[in-house]
Amino acid sequence: MIVMKKAYRIKDRDEFAMIFKQGKTSANRQFVVYVLDKPEQEHFRVGFTVGKKVGNAVTRNRLKRQMRELIRLNTTKISQDKDYVIIARKALLDSDFISAEKSLIHVLKRANVWRNS
Template sequence: MKKANRIKKNEEFQYIFKHGKSFANRQLVIYYAEKPGQEHFRIGLSVGKKIGNAVKRNQIKRYLRQAFHEMQSDIRPDIDIIIIARQPTKSMGFHEMKKSLSHLLYKQQLLVKK
């Protein structure tokens, strides 16, 4: 995942929280906002300190980035997405996290129809 496709600025996070839509399951919360004319989707990741130490938080972020990388051709390009990890993610493996993420994206119709 290229760094240009990540959301880093606090203003962009706040815009998506305020103007976007949200959806959640037990493991992840997803906020998204449509950006017409955007060539590639962008993601922002948030893993709070309550989930674990820095090593665990970084591992969760790596898993989420890799899941997005593997699914990038299936995700609509005109959206900005913020993922917030919840407590159960600290005991999940990569495949479980990818399955949870793809379930959320599917439910909110953020995947490209084939």
């Protein structure tokens, strides 16, 4: 199993706040994605969040693991010089892994950060 490296993660609250404030947003039923340009970065970084309305801690952590795996599987197809915050919506609970992946790809295409290479 290949795990997402720490260099690819955003954990700091201030960084989340900066991305929320300065980043561009794109959304669909399952996800909200904030994107902030970072031209000096050689690879992307991503932070995940799931609100308490979505479910209890077990449910929220399961969704975050699922989102991490979706990003890990599609690392090469995402624009590298950006920071991302991905928010799961309650509708994600009703979808399986394949439809969640399609939904995430859809919202990343809407944000113009998906590369078809």
